[in-house]
Amino acid sequence: MATRLSLRDYQRDLAARLQEAGSARVASKLGVQAGGQRWLVDLRDAGEVLPVPAVTPVPLTRPWFRGVASIRGNLVSVIDFGAFLGLGATAPGEQARLVLLNERFRMGCALLVERSLGLRGEEQLSARARAEVHAPWLRAEYDDAQGEHWRELDLALLVQDLEFLSVAA
Numbered sequence: 001m002a003t004r005l006s007l008r009d010y011q012r013d014l015a016a017r018l019q020e021a022g023s024a025r026v027a028s029k030l031g032v033q034a035g036g037q038r039w040l041v042d043l044r045d046a047g048e049v050l051p052v053p054a055v056t057p058v059p060l061t062r063p064w065f066r067g068v069a070s071i072r073g074n075l076v077s078v079i080d081f082g083a084f085l086g087l088g089a090t091a092p093g094e095q096a097r098l099v100l101l102n103e104r105f106r107m108g109c110a111l112l113v114e115r116s117l118g119l120r121g122e123e124q125l126s127a128r129a130r131a132e133v134h135a136p137w138l139r140a141e142y143d144d145a146q147g148e149h150w151r152e153l154d155l156a157l158l159v160q161d162l163e164f165l166s167v168a169a
Helices: 007-023
Strands: 029-034 037-042 045-049 065-073 073-082 098-103 109-113 116-120 125-128 138-146 149-153
Touching: 029 098, 029 109, 065 098, 065 109, 073 098, 098 116
Parallel strands: 037 149, 073 109
Antiparallel strands: 029 037, 029 116, 045 098, 065 073, 098 109, 125 138, 138 149
């Protein structure tokens, strides 16, 4: 037979669990690989990560603009992020993924990446000095405990970048 809790005990227990959950560090960055490089995307900026559906090419566009895909009935522009970086086209494959941009950007856009590398928390990374010449949408650079180099992508600045917005060939 289950024991009954008083409302006061229940509220006290709930408040303690909420406070504990709020103080716990949560991984807040999605790791992806594009152009052979490791990138981090803030989870608040990413809508979702999906396997790559059929992509319909659009003529007279830049090589890094792969085309459009239908995601749940909505047309989404597909940008090959590795090719955009000038590091070569992303090969189709089982591990390739689309990272949809959060709806708040109102872009209807997804980045095609080689693969998803899972979640990373700031406690797993140590900041590194950025190169003097860098894109404005490169937020920060890090190293992890395994010595891997990571770059953090600022999606809010990327979607304002004139090069990113200029898809016509």
